[in-house]
Amino acid sequence: MINKDRILSLFFDLVKIDSPSLKEKEVAVYLRKIMEERGYEVREDNAGKASGGNTGNLIVRIPATGGGEPIAFSAHMDCVQPCLGVEPVLDGDVVRSAGNTVLGGDDKAGIAMAIEALNHLEDESIPHPEIYFVFSICEESGMHGAKNLNTDLLPAKDIVILDSSGEVGTLVVAAPAKAGIKMIFTGRSAHAGIAPEEGISAIQIAAEAVAGMTLLRIDAETTANLGHIDGGTVTNIVAESATLTAEARSLDDGKLQAQLEHMEACCAAAVDKVGGDYKFEYEISYPALHVADDSTILKRVELACEKINVTPRRVPTGGGSDANILYGKGFNALTLGIGMSKVHTTDEFITIDSLTGCAELVAEIMKS
Incomplete structure (x- = not known):
């Protein structure tokens, strides 16, 4: 016993x-x-x-x-x-x-x-x-x-x-396999009161990208979540940079890859609409x-x-x-x-x- x-x-x-x-x-x-x-x-x-x-x-x-x-x-x-x-x-x-x-x-x-x-x-x-x-x-x-x-x-x-x-x-x-994700958005700084039209807001790019993303429960095997956002400085300066960290998981490797591609495509679409640039980086944390x-x-x-x-x-x-x-x-x-x-x-x-x-x-x- x-x-x-x-x-x-x-x-x-x-x-x-x-x-x-x-x-x-x-x-x-x-x-x-x-x-x-x-x-x-x-x-x-x-x-x-x-x-x-x-x-x-x-x-x-x-x-x-x-x-x-x-x-x-x-x-x-x-x-x-x-x-x-x-x-x-x-x-x-x-x-x-x-x-x-x-x-x-x-x-x-x-x-x-x-x-x-x-x-x-x-x-x-x-x-x-x-x-x-x-x-x-x-x-x-x-x-x-x-x-x-x-x-x-x-x-x-x-x-x-x-x-x-x-x-x-x-x-x-x-x-599931898990991917750790980092999205870096780059805009252009400008004085927000005097010449805002000369700037491109990195925060706005990030918001546009997120708005297009399918997140949380994707299907029975797949999830995705945004964990942290950081960007900008003070209110009278158009934000030059913003960073998002996220993760995606899936029991199916193909579905995980599809979710990663979807999230990056949303970043690219946001840049096409707002301007600026982005980097989409990920690492498979475990299989x-x-x-x-x-x-x-x-x-x-x-x-x-x-x-x-x-x-x-x-x-x-x-x-x-x-x-x-x-x-x-x-x-x-x-x-x-x-x-x-x-x-x-x-x-x-x-x-x-x-x-x-x-x-x-x-x-x-x-x-x-």
Whole structure:
């Protein structure tokens, strides 16, 4: 059986350690100590140096005690702000923060589940194949840990990511690609009271472009959003420049490209109408994830669900995670719902049943 008191104690210890993105070192030190005291090999890669953080990803190798293909489990060490000085509170069967911070179940619940699942196998002397834990950095600030992961330290090709909302048995089989967009509009400055006709307002160009854009929910697979606008100086000068930042996401690469082309065409049309110039720049932040119906890791997880009388439920998601990056690197990646709720808010919580139930599922997946 999963030890409820043990997983709660571990989870409380983890969430009390401050770990905003790029400052996960104290959590890494804590986890390294736990793993090395049990005799496991712990390696740290250079993802921290590559992304400007104070620690890299931790990769833990647990030797096989039985047959089967190697398997990896991943959870990230960082949390979104406000995450300093977390005070976890046990309210009946629910764990929440005291209210001034996030709880940090995203994703320290995933870390606790992986470790408790391994504890259970060891308690019961249950054989398992070679297992790897990946405790990653900077997931919340752009998946920089996964992007800079030293894959030479991770020979397992099947990887389960413990980092999604949804009850036990939720399997994320599709997640969108995301493009970060920057639109720079250039006009011509002039005195707004004396010679406004000599100017071209960059803000007006931007407004014209936005007015033509189809945004927010595009279709069932595609979204687009404007995040920030900056431009101009004072009211008596026609604005010479304006910048818009935005994003677009889609489960379909073709639809994502079509949305990007549409948004740029709106910029070009605005310049044709108002004058001035524009630059439209974008970068694909991460690729779309699609888990095939015949995926070995999907079959393995669904079989594990059945063995513990949990009904597996395949779902898509609108957000990206380390899974997108790992999938793009060639891993057979599958994300599990771990029961965390209202993440990224000070109302975040997780139930004890989710902690223990997901740990039980992870333990079943680990078995030979």
